[in-house]
Structures are given as C-alpha cells and as structure tokens.
Amino acid sequence: MTALRGSRCDACAVTLYPAGDACPRCGRETAPVTLSTAGELWTWTVQRFPPKSPPYVAPPEGFTPFAVGYVELPEGVRVAAVLDTDLASIRIGMPVLVEAGAGVPRARSAE
C-alpha cells in the first residue's frame, strides 16, 4: 500500500493534499509528510458518464460508472479518491483505506 504524500505547516498544524510549498494560512514553508492511509468517507457520488478526455483515460474494457468521494484523514485533510467499493455498500462515515493510484488516489472499504 502506497501512502499519499502531502505537506504540513508545523507552525499552524495545517496539512495539505496535494502537497504545496507554502502554508495557505501563514505563508511559511511546509515540510513533506506521509499521510495516514486509514480515514472515513466524508461524502461521495457516482460518476455515471465518462469524464472529459483528456485527462480521463477509459480502461481497455470501456467506461463503467464508478464512485468518487472525499476521504477525511486524521490529519484533518480531505482527499478526493475513486472508491473501489461495491456501490451498494457505500455510506458516509464508513472506514476506508486510501492510497496513491495511477493519477488519482484510490480508496476501498476497511470494513
């Protein structure tokens, strides 16, 4: 499992994802940080038509609807991720594991 890399301002404890060089609150330089992989699903929806291409690249077997959501991590940052989970089982607040994927973070149920 490849944890996401973000950045953090030690002066005001703000964590960023994607990583940024400067803190959006105080402007100080941030330091790289490895984010937690375990979080909670904050909200989600289903992408029912192919996103604009580029940048979207359809898989070889063609487009199928997929879920996307925001995963809230203990660091206080919300990460947009594709949800590799059965659509019928998805619910807000469910525990998920999130990791770096090809292009976008991927999350799956931790239950």
Ligand SMILES: [Zn+2]
């Ligand atoms: Zn700061």
